[in-house]
Amino acid sequence: MSGTSERPQPAAVAAPHSATPSVTECHALAVQDARSPAHKEHSDRAERGDYRAAFNAAQLPMAVVDRRGTVVTVNDALAELIGTERDSLHDRAAADLVDLASDDRTWHAxxxxxxxxxxxxxxxxxxKHPDGRALWAExxxxxxxxxxxxxxxxxxxxxxxExxxxxxxxxxxxxxxxxxxxTLFFERLSTALESSYDHGRTGRIGLCYLDLDGFKAVNDTLGHRVGDRLLAAVGARLTECADNDAHSRDGHHLVARLGGDEFAILVEDSAGTEQLADLARAVLAALQLPFDLAGQRLSVSASIGVVERSAEGTTPxxxxxxxxxxLYWAKADGKARWTLFDPERNAHRMTRQALSSTLRPAVERDEFVLQYQPLVGMADGVVRGVExxxxxNHPQFGILAPNRFIGIAEEDGSIVQLGRWVLRxxxxxxxxxxxDHPAERPLFVSVNVAVRQVWDSDLVADVAAILAETGLAPRLLQLELTESAVMGSAGRPLQALQALSDMGVRIAIDDFGTGYSNLAYLSRLPVSVLKLDGSFVRGFRYDDGVHPNPADETIVETLVHLAHRLGLTVTAECVETAGQAARLRRIGCDTGQGWLYSRAVGPERIAEMIGVSPLKV
Structure with missing residues (x-):
């Protein structure tokens, strides 16, 4: 032994018991395969046999299909799924087996x-499975x-x-x-609108949109459990009403709960407004019947908004x-009723909404102008003042009178800003x-004031500042408030009126005779002028040959005498004829205002009236 091991030599041929063939053996076998087509064919048949066995034994339904779409072979799982013998499926169109030709997109792919x-x-x-049940397959x-x-x-x-x-x-x-x-309601609504043009359909859509009147009180007093039972019972009655209507007209309706106590009944292929009206009446009648809910007997009502229209151009x-x-109209009209959509009423609402959204910026854009209507002395016909x-001057709707926007301004609070501009x-x-006319008697100016201006701003301070800025004497300013506002004045409003009166500003009650008419209250208010409502004056009809209303004349004469006894002056509004003016003058009215003298005009026209001969009386 030399101390070094001898490297073993590789064997030329593997031992018979070797599990893994050597490189030489693999090469030899490869050469043999290349030189022996019969051996390769035998190997391919074995491999195909293995695949075919796996194909047939697989639980996954499968079929081999040629390029023409014809079935070459199927496995047992597919034959069992179809419910027929494997051989009977040979040469059949594969598309027919699994319904691939039912739509163009699938067929093309x-x-x-x-x-x-x-x-x-x-x-x-x-x-469809052979046993009759439906089967979904990918x-x-x-x-x-x-x-x-x-x-x-x-x-x-x-x-x-599933x-x-x-x-x-x-x-x-x-x-x-x-x-x-x-969610489902809007999905169905969108589908109904999209398919409304299909052959055989009416092309119209209908909707009953409702909520329960006073449902919150049920939840608050009886609890949400009872409230939920009531909602379920209401849903059942709505469904019954919808089904009855749909059955009688060979249609189909969708009843949905949109949230809270809001429900909707969608009428596809509506037959017209009358159908929706009948359905709404049936719903109201059904809901008015008492509900028995686990010992609780409840009665409810509903407000219903009804819309029926062509589906063309309609969006969800x-x-x-x-x-x-x-629906809002139905509630505003008194609840427990149905209301049909009115395009004209909606146009007015839309206009009102448009005005409301642009009212505040309009003051800053100087879109408002003032016109002035003369207040004429009844005795001599001379202009004493102006209102x-x-x-x-709306950029879209043109010149708008106060009745188109003052109410909106009072609601949203912009009346304070607008009123301050008008006053100044x-x-x-x-x-x-x-x-411009120093030698003539100066005209006083009368300005309307809303109650909200008294509550939401310091009206006294505003008036004082504006008078100081403009140099106008307080006695030449008259503030008009409606009778209903002044007669109920107390606390801050009454204190403001008193402060203004002490300042020298005149306070006038506008449209007197249409509100509380608490005459005894007049003596305790800092009022200096009564403006009689035009409804009294219109009863004085001399020029048309009709005998005047004696009651109106008696009331006006009594009010004028009472006002004079209290130290007040009286202005008659809406004077349109010389006969009316003559009678008012004999009764003792101090000033008159109306078309007999002049309509509201620009400031330059008022300037022409100063210092000229009296207006016609």
Whole structure:
């Protein structure tokens, strides 16, 4: 031994018991395969046999399909699924087995795979099992390596589809009433509008949108458990009404709970307004019947907005907007009723909304102007003062009278900003007339004031600041408030009126005779002028030959005498005829205002009236 080991030499041929062939053996076998076609053919047949055995034994339904779409062979699983013998499926069109020709998109994709232009195609199909039950299958079509055929396989996804359906049902239905919820309602509404032009359909859509009157009181007093039972019972009655109407007209309606106590009945293929009106009446009658809820006997009512229109040009959002508006009308009109959508009424609302949204910026953009109507002395016909009347020069709607926007301004609070502008502008103008005609008796200016101006601003401070700024004497400013506002004055409003009166500003009650008419209250108010409402003056009809209303004359004469006894002056509004003016003058009215003298005009026209001969009386 030399101390070094001898490297073993590799054997030329592997031992018979060797599990792994050597490199030399593999090479030899490869050469043998290359030189022996019979051996290779035998090997290929064995391999194909293995694949065929696996194909037939697989639980996954499969079929081999040639490039023409004809079935070459199927496995046992597919034959069992179809419910027939394997041999009977040979040479049949594969598309017929799994319904691949039912729609153009699926058919086109399938043909692309057959022609080798697409590597894979997958779709879902609903098949009928031999035992009668429905089966959902995912169909996959993919080319086989041989290049001359494709493999069609099916995966049973029925359980997954059933789970998805249950989840969708939970997602799309209200858990309290079991009715479709808002999501499903809008889905159905969109589908109904899109398919309204299909042959045989009316092309019209109808909607009853309702909520329960006073439902919150049920929850607050009896609890949400009773409230939920009531909602479920209401849903059941609505469904019955909808089904009865749909059955009588061979249609189909959808009843949905949109949230809270709001429900909707969608009428596809509406037959017209009368159908929706009949349905709304039936719903009201059904809901008015008492509900017996686990010992609780309840009676409810509902307000319903009804919309019926052509589906053309209608969107889901647009339909719901008008339905919501109509429901609001039903509630505003007294509840427990149904109201049909009125385009003219809606146009007025839309105009009002447009005015409301642009009212505040309009003051800053100088879109308002003042016109002035003369207040004429009844005894001599001379202009004593003017009433400032605001107009809105709207860029879209033109010149708007105060009755179009003053109410809106009072609601949203912009009357404070607008009123301050009117007061300042009127005082500036009155002072300008005074400067331009220093030798003439100065005109006083009368400005309307809303009660909200007294509550939401410091009216006394505003008036004082404006008078100081313009240099107008307080006695030349008259503030007009409505009778209902002044007669109920107390606290801050009364203190403001008193402070203004102490300042020297005159306070006038506008439209006197239409409100409280609490005559005894007059003696305790800082009022200096009564403006008789025009409804009294219109009773003085001499020029048309009709005998005047003696009651009106008696009331006016009594009010004038009472006012004079209290130290007040009286202005008659709406004087339109010389006969009216003559009678008012004999009764003792101090000043008159109306078209007999002049309409509201610009400041330059008033300037022409100062210092001229008396206006006609």
């Amino acid at each position: 399938y043909q692309e795979v057959l022609r080798g232009r697409r590597s894979r195609f997958r779709c879902t199909r609903r098949l 169909v996959t079509v993919a080319p086989l390596p041989d290049g001359g055929s494709v493999l069609l396989s099916l995966t049973d996804i029925s359980e997954r589809r 789970l998805q359906a249950r989840l969708r049902h939970l997602q799309m239905h209200d858990p309290v009433t079991r009715l479709p919820n808002r 959002t647009g339909l719901m907007q008008v339905a919501d508006t109509t 400032a009347l605001v107009r809105w 502008t009127a005082c500036l103008q009155a002072r300008q007339w005074q400067r």
